[in-house]
Amino acid sequence: MDFVNALSWVNFRFLLQGLWVTIYVSLISIALSFLIGLLLGTIRYTKTPIISKLVGFIVDVVRNLPLLLIIFFTYFGLPGIGVRVNSLVASIIALVIFESAMISEIVRSGINAVDEGQMEGARSNGMNFVQAMFYVVMPQALLKMIPTLLSQFVSLVKDTSLATIIILPELLYHAQIVYSQNTNYMIPMYLIIAAMYFVVCFCLSMFASYLQRKFDSR
């Protein structure tokens, strides 16, 4: 244990670089998986004959696999079909595949929670399906699912740590590099990165429960 030297400015800056990669990968994955999740969730809601069932099945398979396995699939599998990916792209793709499946489930139950009359009312007022979805149903559904969505994003941030295994230079990996040079640094490193993850995720969680309270009180 050697806290003072372990947290020298050089090491700390190195950890912050890792934290930046973690946040950066999380933000891109959150944005992409939210959009794809919205699309998939809506497709499942519409109950289009074959497509909805197919999407539903794929989503269920992806949802029930460990993220670690999906990371392996993208990292080792994509080169097999001729797509060369580095660890950054591979981990973003894996996170997006996994999280958009999770989010589509949240979106679907969010839309289902909106009263059917809303859709019928909008349609009978002359809106087409897309308009009714976009202007009437989706805003209400989004409001309902914001707390669940945010806690899903929290778990996305935590899940980026799994990408250490394909050598994504994120927070955990940088900590491992630091303490592999001096094993006395191991404990300080784990404590500090646990604290860093905690701060990032706790702020998001607090924001989620703040929104939850706000919507519950309505």
Add this chain to the structure above:
Amino acid sequence: MWELFINNWQTFLIGFANTVFSSILALIGSLVIGSGFAILETVPNKFWRIVAKIYIEIFRNIPLLVIAMIFYLVVPQFLFKVNGFTAGTIGLTLYTSAFIAETVRSGINAVGDGQMEGARSNGMTYWQAMRYVILPQAFRIVIPPLGNQFVNLIKNSSVLAFVAGFDLMYQGDIVASNTFETIPTYIIIGIFYLILTMPLSYYMQHLENK
């Protein structure tokens, strides 16, 4: 792929058994610990509520991988020797217990204050009311979300691969690096995981719809 499975079925099966074993141990452990903290979070005493809140927030907001690594690498230096399987399972238990605590607490809150007041005014103590009136109703409400937590737990047990826990993922890595058939191996592992998680999550959806 079939040949790959036949040639290595023992390796896969050991991993499957370890994943199942670790998941069940972690489920039992986290149900007990999680329910404990859920009750603690609803007691009238403010001190214990804060203690429970701190525990839950800590384990909910730190990645499972970091928790498992701490138990694998840091704990042996101070407290006791642990092997990868134990370290991973302990990490899994603590991590999941925070989520289960939140789930059970929402169940307890959903039961409604009237139940507690009614039980208390019938002469039960706080703990009797909790044990015989509140908890049975709360657990009935939270069975579907608890099942989803169990599905997550099974999936999360794959972090045992990081700490040499000989689970499905770890054993799969061994097969993949011995045979160089990476993708077929991972497909087999995926099927194993789906055998565990798919029926469970469909059953929980069925319960939710009822």
